[in-house]
Amino acid sequence: MTDQLQRFLFDDFEIRGEIAQAHSAFEQCIDNHDYPAEIANTIGELLIATSLLTATLKFEGKITVQIQGDGPLSMAVINANQDLEVRGTARYEGDTTGLSFSQLIGKGNLMITITPEDGERYQGIVALEKETLAACLEDYFVQSEQLATKISLFADSHATPVQAAGLLIQTLPAHSDTHEEDFAHVCALAGTIKAEEIYTLQNDELLFRLYHQEKVRLFEMQPISFKCGCSQERCLSSLASLNETEIKEILEEQESIDMRCEYCATTYSFKEKDLQILFTSTDPKH
Ligand SMILES: [Zn+2]
Known part of the structure; x- marks a missing residue:
């Protein structure tokens, strides 16, 4: 599987989706760092989250998604651009064995900074108050964009090769009478996805498994790649x-x-x- 982001739309619902897989970009982010699994997997999830976010924004420029907290993981960050060239890093201390996302972070924030090539820099901040990074990002979309969103993130730094993937389902602005029901239905099915399926299946197979009763249109794939600008x-x-x-x-x-x-x-x-x-x-x- 190559590293890529792909959009899909439901013909009969006002809902869009994005699927991302970034196994080798994840591997390159954690290579030579010796991160404990909990830290590495958080970087993997953040990498996928950033790719999914990039798809929801129309911009030419750079995006930085950073989490900060007072727990053992004090900082993790992913930088990306409109071409989905990504890099990331994290700072942590102490024993992180077995800690959940909320335990790693403690009290903290998620910051999203968009620096367009033309125009003003934008920064959005949301408190990290949920158990998972995915749930914190769903909060971000509700608070900053008033858009109902479901996000699923998966990362496994112990797999060979390492795996990172995710799915975003988001409401589109226009609403039909049955929109809430439609959205709940699409999200309920998205919630049944298993890590193994999103890691290994082609996107069309994956969507067929989830939504074979619906009409789903897949758009062009966009490659995701690791790139560090240091020199x-x-x-x-x-x-x-x-x-x-x-x-x-x-x-x-x-x-x-x-x-x-x-x-x-x-x-x-x-x-x-x-x-x-x-x-x-x-x-x-x-
Ligand atoms: Zn570098």
């Missing part, structure tokens, strides 16, 4: 905030300054000769 140049420019004396002090104690990207775990190493460029600028501060 030697970006790390170097972040070192430019230090002055020559500070850098020389560090280099007296160690041979190089090493910077590890917290997203993709690439380490960039700078020796004195690599840093000379910072001191030869025409900026009078240097």
Whole structure:
């Protein structure tokens, strides 16, 4: 199965859906990080949630979905763009064995930041008050968009290969008289989906299993891929905030300054000769 997002619509109901699978993008997010399963799976769910959210927004630009809390998982974040290039990371401490999502987070928030290429930045925040990330996101849609939404998220970092997938069902603005019943019916069936089915079935087979009595139209697949924007140049420019004396002090104690990207775990190493460029600028501060 390739990593992809696919929209579907019901011909007879004012309801849309999105299905996402992102097994290799999930693997690349957690590779070289040694996350405990509970943390890795939260990243997987957040990755799928972000992909599903991206589908509900019409934008050209970047989206960041971040959770923060006072529990063992202090922060997890996924960055994505309109082309569904994603990356993610998390910060945690202590033993997370067996902890549920709400136990990992403690008291916390979900923040969604959209930075369009043109136009103003938007930020939405919702308190994480439910037992699962999926339920917290459903809250977000009700509170910020007044849209009834059902979300199912699945991630398994112990599977070989690792698995991450999810489903979103959302009401469309126009309402028929039977809309509430229709929505409840579609959500009840979505609730019967099993992780194994969404991990392995083709989307048309999956939708046929769930909704063989309904007319469902599938739209074009959009690929999801892992991409980290870090580079030697970006790390170097972040070192430019230090002055020559500070850098020389560090280099007296160690041979190089090493910077590890917290997203993709690439380490960039700078020796004195690599840093000379910072001191030869025409900026009078240097
Ligand atoms: Zn990176």
